[in-house]
Amino acid sequence: MPERAAILDAGDPLAPYRDRFEVPQGVIYLDGNSLGCLPRATPARVEDVVRGEWGRDLIRSWNSAGWIDLPRRVGSIIAPLIGAQPHEVTACDTTSVNLFKLIAAALALRPGRKVVLSEPGNFPSDLYMIAGLERQGLATRRLAARDHLKDALDADVALLLLTHTHYKTGALFDMAALTRAAHEAGALMLWDLSHSVGALPVDLNGCEADFAVGCGYKYLNGGPGAPAFAFVADRHLAEVEQPLTGWMGHASPFAFSDDYAAAPGIEKLLCGTPGIIGLAALEVGVELIAEIGVEALYAKSQKLSEFFRQCLVEAGVDLELVSPSDPARRGSQLSFRHRHAYAICQALIARGVIGDFRDPDILRFGFAPAYLSFADMADAARHLAEVLESGEYEREEFQERAAVT
Amino acid sequence: MPERAAILDAGDPLAPYRDRFEVPQGVIYLDGNSLGCLPRATPARVEDVVRGEWGRDLIRSWNSAGWIDLPRRVGSIIAPLIGAQPHEVTACDTTSVNLFKLIAAALALRPGRKVVLSEPGNFPSDLYMIAGLERQGLATRRLAARDHLKDALDADVALLLLTHTHYKTGALFDMAALTRAAHEAGALMLWDLSHSVGALPVDLNGCEADFAVGCGYKYLNGGPGAPAFAFVADRHLAEVEQPLTGWMGHASPFAFSDDYAAAPGIEKLLCGTPGIIGLAALEVGVELIAEIGVEALYAKSQKLSEFFRQCLVEAGVDLELVSPSDPARRGSQLSFRHRHAYAICQALIARGVIGDFRDPDILRFGFAPAYLSFADMADAARHLAEVLESGEYEREEFQERAAVT
Numbered sequence: 023m024p025e026r027a028a029i030l031d032a033g034d035p036l037a038p039y040r041d042r043f044e045v046p047q048g049v050i051y052l053d054g055n056s057l058g059c060l061p062r063a064t065p066a067r068v069e070d071v072v073r074g075e076w077g078r079d080l081i082r083s084w085n086s087a088g089w090i091d092l093p094r095r096v097g098s099i100i101a102p103l104i105g106a107q108p109h110e111v112t113a114c115d116t117t118s119v120n121l122f123k124l125i126a127a128a129l130a131l132r133p134g135r136k137v138v139l140s141e142p143g144n145f146p147s148d149l150y151m152i153a154g155l156e157r158q159g160l161a162t163r164r165l166a167a168r169d170h171l172k173d174a175l176d177a178d179v180a181l182l183l184l185t186h187t188h189y190k191t192g193a194l195f196d197m198a199a200l201t202r203a204a205h206e207a208g209a210l211m212l213w214d215l216s217h218s219v220g221a222l223p224v225d226l227n228g229c230e231a232d233f234a235v236g237c238g239y240k241y242l243n244g245g246p247g248a249p250a251f252a253f254v255a256d257r258h259l260a261e262v263e264q265p266l267t268g269w270m271g272h273a274s275p276f277a278f279s280d281d282y283a284a285a286p287g288i289e290k291l292l293c294g295t296p297g298i299i300g301l302a303a304l305e306v307g308v309e310l311i312a313e314i315g316v317e318a319l320y321a322k323s324q325k326l327s328e329f330f331r332q333c334l335v336e337a338g339v340d341l342e343l344v345s346p347s348d349p350a351r352r353g354s355q356l357s358f359r360h361r362h363a364y365a366i367c368q369a370l371i372a373r374g375v376i377g378d379f380r381d382p383d384i385l386r387f388g389f390a391p392a393y394l395s396f397a398d399m400a401d402a403a404r405h406l407a408e409v410l411e412s413g414e415y416e417r418e419e420f421q422e423r424a425a426v427t
Numbered sequence: 428m429p430e431r432a433a434i435l436d437a438g439d440p441l442a443p444y445r446d447r448f449e450v451p452q453g454v455i456y457l458d459g460n461s462l463g464c465l466p467r468a469t470p471a472r473v474e475d476v477v478r479g480e481w482g483r484d485l486i487r488s489w490n491s492a493g494w495i496d497l498p499r500r501v502g503s504i505i506a507p508l509i510g511a512q513p514h515e516v517t518a519c520d521t522t523s524v525n526l527f528k529l530i531a532a533a534l535a536l537r538p539g540r541k542v543v544l545s546e547p548g549n550f551p552s553d554l555y556m557i558a559g560l561e562r563q564g565l566a567t568r569r570l571a572a573r574d575h576l577k578d579a580l581d582a583d584v585a586l587l588l589l590t591h592t593h594y595k596t597g598a599l600f601d602m603a604a605l606t607r608a609a610h611e612a613g614a615l616m617l618w619d620l621s622h623s624v625g626a627l628p629v630d631l632n633g634c635e636a637d638f639a640v641g642c643g644y645k646y647l648n649g650g651p652g653a654p655a656f657a658f659v660a661d662r663h664l665a666e667v668e669q670p671l672t673g674w675m676g677h678a679s680p681f682a683f684s685d686d687y688a689a690a691p692g693i694e695k696l697l698c699g700t701p702g703i704i705g706l707a708a709l710e711v712g713v714e715l716i717a718e719i720g721v722e723a724l725y726a727k728s729q730k731l732s733e734f735f736r737q738c739l740v741e742a743g744v745d746l747e748l749v750s751p752s753d754p755a756r757r758g759s760q761l762s763f764r765h766r767h768a769y770a771i772c773q774a775l776i777a778r779g780v781i782g783d784f785r786d787p788d789i790l791r792f793g794f795a796p797a798y799l800s801f802a803d804m805a806d807a808a809r810h811l812a813e814v815l816e817s818g819e820y821e822r823e824e825f826q827e828r829a830a831v832t
Contacts, residue, residue, distance in 0.1 A: 044482040053486045060482035065474060068704070072473055076650055077449040077465035081458045081781060084831035089651060091830075116699025118673030119524060126563070142685050147674040147699060150687040154672040158531070158565060165685065190683075239700070246481055246494060246703035267559040268523030269552040276832045278595075278786050280547050280570070282555040294521025294552065295644070298651035299473070300702045376486060381683050425496075426489035427681045 023333045023400040030329065030396035036322050039314055043243070043393040050398045050405075052377040054390025055189075055217055055355050058243035064306045071302045083298075092301045093292060097251055099308045100242070103316050104215060104234065105225035106253050112288045113238065113304060114270075114296050117216055117250040120235040121151040123264035123291055124252060125181060128210045128233065129160055130263050132180035135209070136162045139174055139182045145189045148214055152183065168193075171200065175207035182209050186224065187217035187353030190380050192345040194218075194352055198229035205230070216240060219251075220311045221354035221390070222320040226253060233258075241319075241354070241390060242311055244304030252291050259287055268293030314392055322391035323354035329396055330356060330387070333403030339410060344384065355388045364427065368420035369409045375402050379427050428738045428805040435734065435801035441727050444719055448648070448798040455803045455810075457782040459795025460594075460622055460760050463648035469711045476707045488703075497706045498697060502656055504713045505647070508721050509620060509639065510630035511658050517693045518643065518709060519675075519701050522621055522655040525640040526556040528669035528696055529657060530586060533615045533638065534566055535668050537585035541567045544579055544587045544614070550594045553619055557588065573598075576605065580612035587614050591629065592622035592758030595785050597750040599623075599757055603634035610635065621645060624656075625716045626759035626795070627725040631658060638663075646724075646759070646795060647716055649709030657696050664692055673698030719797055727796035728759035734801055735761060735792070738808030744815060749789065760793045769832065773825035774814045780807050784832050 031037055044060040045051060051059060075083040084090050098108035114120070125138055138152045142165045155161035166174035175182065182204040184195055197213065204211040212233040218224050220241030226234055232255050238248030254262055263284065269275045270292035273283045284290040311319070328349055334341070341358040360366055360383060367379040377387040387402070409415050436442055449465040450456060456464060480488040489495050503513035519525070530543055543557045547570045560566035571579035580587065587609040589600055602618065609616040617638040623629050625646030631639055637660050643653030659667055668689065674680045675697035678688045689695040716724070733754055739746070746763040765771060765788060772784040782792040792807070814820050 044478075046483050046485070049485070051485060057481070057486045059485065060477065065477050065482075068473060068477055069470060072465065072470050072650065072708070073449075076462070077470075078451050080451070080454070080456060080464065081462045081783065082776070083651070085829045089831075115520070115524065116673065116702075118675075118699030119520065119671060122671055122698075144685075145674075146677065146680070146683050146685070146687075149685050150672045150674060150677065153687045154670040157668065157672070158563065158670050160563060245477070246488070247700045247706075249702065250699070263562065265559040265563050266524060266527055267555045267562070268521065269550075269555060270523075272551065272555065275551070276786060276830075278551050280549075280551070280554050282551075282558045293527075294523030294655070295652045297521075297654065297702050297705045299708060300705050301652075303477070303704060371487070378486065381681060424490045425681075426494075 023336055024397065027396040027400040034322065034396065036314060036318060036391060037395065040393045040395065042310060045393050048374045050375045050402045052375065052387040052389065052402060055240050055388030056378055057239055057246055058241055058307065058390060059393050061243055061306050061310050064245070064303050067306050068299060068303050071299055089298050092298060093296050094288065096301055096305045096308060097288065099305065099312055100219065100251050103219055103224070103312060104253065105227050107227070107256060109287055110256055111251055111253045112291050113249050113251045113301060114292050115250060117214070117235050117237050118147040118151055119266065120250050120252040121148060122154060123266050124212050124233040124235060125151060125155055125161065125183065127262045127264045128181035128212060129155070131210060135178055135180035137164045137178040137180060139164045139166060139171065139179050140184060141165060141168050141171065143190065145185050145214065145216065148183060148185060172203045175203055175209060177208065179207055179209040181212055183212045183214070185214040185217065189217050190384055190386065191357050192352040192355040197224070197231070201229045201231050217353050220316065220319070221323060223316045227255065231255065238304045242304065243307030245300065248304045249297060249300050254288060254291065262290070264291060266293040270295060311392065319391045323389045324349040326389040326391060326394055326396065326399055327354070327356050330399040330403055333400050334406065337403055337407035339403070339407045354391065355386060357384050357386045359383050360385055362415055364423065365415040365420040366409055369415040370405060373405045375405045381427065428741055429802065432801040432805040435730070439727065439801065441719060441723060441796060442800065445798045445800065447715060450798050453779045455780045455807045457780065457792040457794065457807060460645050460793030461783055462644055462651055463646055463712065463795060464798050466648055466711050466715050469650070469708050472711045473704060473708050476704055494703050497703060498701050499693065501706055501710045501713060502693065504710065504717050505624065505656050508629070508717060509624055509658065510632050512632070512661060514693055515661055516656055516658045517696050518654050518656045518706060519697050520655060522619070522640050522642050523552040523556055524671065525655050525657040526553060527559060528671050529617050529638040529640060530556060530560055530566065530588065532667045532669045533586035533617060534560065536615060536666070540583055540585035542569045542583040542585060544569045544571060544576065544584050545589060546570060546573050546576065548595065550590050550619065550621065553588055553590060577608045580608055580614060582613065584612055584614040586617055588617045588619070590619040590621065594622050595789055595791065596762050597757040597760040602629070602636070606634045606636050622758050625721065625724070626728060628721045632660065636660065643709045647709065648712030650705065653709045654702060654705050659693060659696065667695070669696060671698040675700060716797065724796045728794050729754040731794040731796060731799055731801065731804055732759070732761050735804040735808055738805050739811065742808055742812035744808070744812045759796065760791060762789050762791045764788050765790055767820055769828065770820040770825040771814055774820040775810060778810045780810045786832070
């Protein structure tokens with residue numbers, strides 16, 4: 023397979039972009055869906071923000087460096103990646119906090135309906151943020167398996183909240199079909215794009231989605247705990263209300279009035295003072311992904327994952343695939359089930375192949391197409407085959423669970 | 428006054444700490460209560476996080492670099508500055524988001540009571556976050572002037588929410604007396620310490636406060652939009668519930684279960700994935716302030732502001748002081764009223780004296796004692812006298828309002 027990998031790499035139009043990232047020597051990084059690699063341009067940008075904008079220009083940078091516009095500016099670069107207009111997206115807070123804002127906003131737009139529908143096994147924070155509003159007495163959480171979601175959409179449902187690419191299996195929802203089903207039931211649609219954005223094209227406006235959120239530190243390469251983003255469709259911007267009414271969401275924050283009046287546009291989603299260093303780092307990652315283009319990224323990611331599967335077959339590895347086998351029906355990842363998934367993951371990490379484990383028995387490999395090569399696929403498959411064949415994952419050192427798995 | 432300033436600087440035990448900060452040449456920075464100066468150690472720490480922990484160690488840093496413990500670690504360094512135990516404080520999200528969590532938590536602890544009492548003119552986000560819960564139908568906002576707060580504390584009040592040091596005037600509340608009054612009325616007490624922490628000693632547990640929040644980017648020098656912190660008194664930790672129930676607040680985040688179960692300790696205040704770069708920068712600022720010590724900082728800040736006032740008197744400046752004239756009754760700032768406050772502020776900035784303006788007519792000078800000298804006070808007073816005397820603030824260039832004032 024190394025020969026085939028070399029041919030594929032030679033024909034890969036995205037190959038030059040690998041040099042735009044810090045990919046550590048000796049590491050095959052199949053965890054870009056958890057924390058994306060560092061863009062090479064980021065350290066200098068962060069240093070400029072810290073030493074120049076903060077250290078030298080201090081408070082003046084809110085105007086002179088445009089800090090005050092940074093949430094909207096980063097949002098506007100994310101917008102075309104997700105099929106949104108620039109004024110419909112802002113970057114701020116965390117995915118979880120933005121979920122709370124938009125679930126609450128949807129409930130306020132559907133008085134008399136309290137049910138927020140999702141699927142069991144959705145990313146926990148999605149489910150937990152519904153639970154937070156449920157604890158407030160404002161929502162009722164309803165979960166239905168993905169095949170039964172349409173049946174569960176009745177006249178009580180205010181909002182359907184789904185994650186486009188499943189974090190564990192990589193399975194994709196049909197965004198247009200589900201959004202249509204939600205609307206037909208009189209409900210609104212909120213998409214969590216955390217495992218999609220930057221890896222595959224998303225067309226929020228094309229399928230008339232109402233709301234979306236997503237993560238900045240996965241395929242957008244914004245850095246650990248990077249700010250998240252939020253989308254509100256233009257047709258809702260004027261009327262939407264969210265309860266985290268902090269001063270940065272005010273129509274005139276610097277009037278310092280006692281009474282809240284929401285900003286007319288997407289700024290109404292802002293709450294407290296945005297984290298500037300994190301936003302600046304995120305901007306670099308987002309600009310780079312926008313430059314490469316999500317269509318090209320998605321095309322390569324499908325080739326990468328299919329090639330990885332072929333390498334496994336040739337190496338005689340027979341693992342239970344829990345991701346859809348059709349690349350058109352999954353995001354940029356492959357997940358396998360194995361009862362020793364945790365230890366296998368640790369044994370691979372010891373060899374420099376970093377994937378990750380998801381409780382209880384999932385081995386998850388993400389294929390960030392911006393910086394991975396086909397040679398990486400061949401090498402990773404070989405390591406996985408050796409780990410399984412040798413049984414080295416049974417060593418005691420690979421059994422002990424770390425705080426973060 | 429330059430001679431007196433030189434004598435005071437020579438006798439200032441904190442003078443050596445100025446070199447631990449980047450204080451730009453030609454700038455007298457009287458706005459550390461809006462955005463604190465850059466600690467000299469911060470850029471290297473941030474670079475290490477970006478290039479080393481993120482770039483080289485990638486996802487492994489959640490364990491190896493202790494990212495997962497960073498909110499608690501930073502919280503534990505803040506704790507002694509505010510009279511708290513280390514396990515009662517965490518650093519996360521923004522002040523506004525933390526206000527929402529703790530206002531909601533207080534309401535849940537006082538079923539049957541819906542009123543959240545504060546004062547008009549409190550920092551807007553404090554008032555707006557109450558309004559957000561009011562819009563949800565869960566709270567009723569009541570405002571009473573500070574002299575009438577005790578009268579307004581009746582059996583409907585669930586929570587008294589006040590800012591210890593007023594952002595505009597610098598006036599201090601008697602924390603012990605107000606907390607006692609709230610408790611006597613059966614209400615809980617939440618202190619916003621944004622303009623106090625790092626500038627003066629605060630004793631939350633000494634006055635039996637229930638909750639507190641505070642800002643990381645003012646006197647803690649954590650950088651623009653730094654993460655904030657939140658305090659929950661130990662006696663409430665077991666039972667307190669807050670609605671922003673994100674995955675990082677779960678008892679077992681990496682079990683990825685569908686149902687939320689709050690972490691037993693202060694981690695239950697966490698919501699989404701914390702911003703690591705911002706937290707790391709904040710940690711440097713907090714460590715430095717803790718090293719200097721808040722008692723020493725407060726002693727110097729009182730001397731600085733009193734000396735500034737003397738310099739103004741000697742320069743013949745007669746401005747209306749809106750801060751308490753007794754330094755024991757104010758935080759680390761002096762605010763003056765002038766109908767041309769905005770233009771005067773701009774004229775001073777043009778001379779390198781950076782204070783700030785607060786709508787509609789307040790000129791605000793913060794005295795961050797960690798990096799200001801008595802010579803700065805003498806120079807700033809001279810510039811202010813010259814700006815007023817010359818009328819240069821009347822120039823057209825100083826009238827135009829920027830986006831951020």
